[in-house]
Amino acid sequence: MASKLSVGRVLIYILLLAMAVYFLFPLYVMVSTSFKDIDTLRNGNLLTPPTSLSFAPWVKAWSGACTGVRCDGMQPYFMNSVRMAIPAVLLSSIIGAFNGYVLTHWRFRGVDALFTMLLVGCFIPFQAILLPMATMLGRLDLANTTTGLVLVHVIYGIAFTTMFFRNFYVGVPGELIKAARIDGAGFFTIFVRILLPISLPIFMVCLIWQFTQIWNDFLFGVVFAGTDSMPITVALNNLVNTSTGVKEYNVDMAGAIIAALPTLLVYIVAGRYFVRGLTAGAVKG
Incomplete structure (x- = not known):
């Protein structure tokens, strides 16, 4: 009984972990991409982690990106x-x-x-x-x-x-x-x-x-x-x-x-x- 219960718990945890990864994957792509410089984006893909953290995209998005005719960021x-x-x-x-x-x-x-x-x-x-x-x-x-x-x-x-x-x-x-x-x-x-x-x-x-x-x-x-x-x-x-x-x-x-x-x-x-x-x-x- 205990062994069956433990196996059931393991299966539940595996399922929960898989669902968590599935739902957090888009967030990982967003966060990792936001810290990449433009050269890393060109030479890699969405799954490639940033080689070094670049805050330039955040600064530009906040205060310098173009949102139509204006370029004063978000x-x-x-x-x-x-x-x-x-x-x-x-x-x-x-x-x-x-x-x-x-x-x-x-x-x-x-x-x-x-x-x-x-x-x-x-x-x-x-x-x-x-x-x-x-x-x-x-x-x-x-x-x-x-x-x-x-x-x-x-x-x-x-x-x-x-x-x-x-x-x-x-x-x-x-x-x-x-x-x-x-x-x-x-x-x-x-x-x-x-x-x-x-x-x-x-x-x-x-x-x-x-x-x-x-x-x-x-x-x-x-x-x-x-x-x-x-x-x-x-x-x-x-x-x-x-x-x-x-x-x-x-x-x-x-x-x-x-x-x-x-x-x-x-x-x-x-x-x-x-x-x-x-x-x-x-x-x-």
Whole structure:
């Protein structure tokens, strides 16, 4: 029995190792290529490790690569994404928390129908709202601006954040809210002093979900952003498709890693809280 169990474990570890290698192989190609100079790229292949580490591709991708008609690298577009993602994530999460609170503990006529309509919003594809969003941004004079992109992502993300918080707050005992009302706590007092302090797990879920969706978005960025407000995903696409003589794959790979680093760091630092937050509402009470 023990020998069979040990053989089974060995087979499982071999399978897991093979899958890990399979999924990490593209990352190895990207990282190794980004540290190669142009001569190594010409004389070797994708699997050849760099003979010496060259940081020149990273420097050029950050501050000197051409992304269309401009050749100032990825830095300004990285900062555009930061200015877009942080307020959009915070606003959509706070509004979602408020909506979830109202839909669970301040029920009114038609609340279930309203929540159903919000759920439908989770399944509306990006392409279906391009024209209405463009019309709205034009009327608000926010077209081709970072503020306009923030507004678009907040509106589109409210359905998801509301669903997350609503499902979390359903597990909060109604007696707790009633007791607070009897003690004289008002609408906002209950929200701020009772629900928000216990909402850290679901806030982490929303922050990770929204940041990943917003930072990695390409469609809204390419449609609604102007030349000076393009996010880093659009700049990366322009970098890869812009050629001024020799195709520098090492610079392209460095640019791709720069664009992916924030979401990678978010999952490394806070990824374990994602599943905890999703299941916290299910086990509460």
